[in-house]
Amino acid sequence: MYGEVIRTRVLTPHLMRVVLGGDGLAGFAAPQHADAYVNCFFLPAAARYGVPFEDAAVRELPREQRPYPRRITVRAWDESRRELTLDIAVHGDEGYAGRWAVAARPGDRLQMRGPAGGYRPDPDADSYLFVGDESALPAIAVCAESVPAGRPVQVVAEVHDGHDEIALDCPGELQVTWLHRSGVADPEHLLADVVAAMTLPAGVVSAFVHGEAAATRAVRRVLLADRLVDADDLSCSPYWRSGHDDEQWRAVKGAWVREVAAETFAAPAS
Known part of the structure; x- marks a missing residue:
């Protein structure tokens, strides 16, 4: 399955919107999760083939010629127009996905598989908490749009500075806290410190915490x-880890996730 670039738009200095369409999306299934993503395959400079390509064939190629898979959040899917919107985080010259998004022009093709996902705001929850950085903003935006009307929703979002803030639509009672890491020596606990100081409504809180590895771990510990x-x-x-490029993080992510999942916490002192 593949899409053809219809149009692109710069949302912030670190977030690029790419809208895909075309007959290659004929089999795309409507996403069932707020954090739905597609596995996209970005071609390296050494590639001597184009999109669409056969998976089995490219797996036999040398590493430098094989496509690089990256999970990209589905920001929106318009079935009637057959248009798929992807908001892609951009980090300068780092990362295949961001570089491709910045350079994308109408007619360019992107091959993918999916969608898949795992989270949707619980419609029976009493309130909602969505936490993350730029890489999680597309999913947070979908989450905010997916809550029942009138429910309390708190978003804590870390970005570089004010130029990276985006508007969020929400049928609930939305409160957004923007955190700027520009000039912060150690931003690892920036999100966690704010979450620790928050007062959450009584009852069931449906929470979504995604983004940089150490920061999400710190928030998880607090919650x-x-x-x-x-x-x-x-x-x-x-989604990513500071100090690691995409390939380095993919190599150790499984072990990291298992280590975090194994953490246990004693009941707080009364």
Whole structure:
């Protein structure tokens, strides 16, 4: 399955919107999760083939010629127009996905598989908490749009500076806290410190915490150690890790996730 670039738009200095369409999306299934993503395959400069390509054939190629898979959040899917919107984080010259998005022009093709996902705001929850950085903003935006009307929704979002803030639509009672890491020496606990100081509404909190690995781990510890959110109501996953490029992070992500999942917390002192 593949899409052809219809149009692109710069949302912020670190977020690029790419809208795909065309007959290659004929088999695309409507996403069932707020954090739905597609596995996209970005071609390296050494590639001597184009899109569409056969998976089995490219797996036999040398590493430098094989496509690089990356999970990209589905920002929107318009079935009637057969248009797929992807908001892609951009980090200068780092990352295949961001570089491709910046250079994308109408007619360019992107091959993918999916969609898949795992989280949707629980419609029976009493309130919602969505936490993350630029890499999680597309999913947070979908989450905010997916809550029942009138429910309390708190978003805590870390971005470089004010130029990276985006508008969020929400049928709930939305409160957004923007955190700027520009000039912060150690931003690892920036999100966690704010979450720890928050007062969450009573009842069941459906929480979504995604973004940089160490930062999401720190938030997870606060939420579970302080019994602010039940583990069954928490979706927490690292999209990337500071100090690691895409390939380095892919190599160690599984072990990291297992280590975090194994953490246990004693009940807070009464």
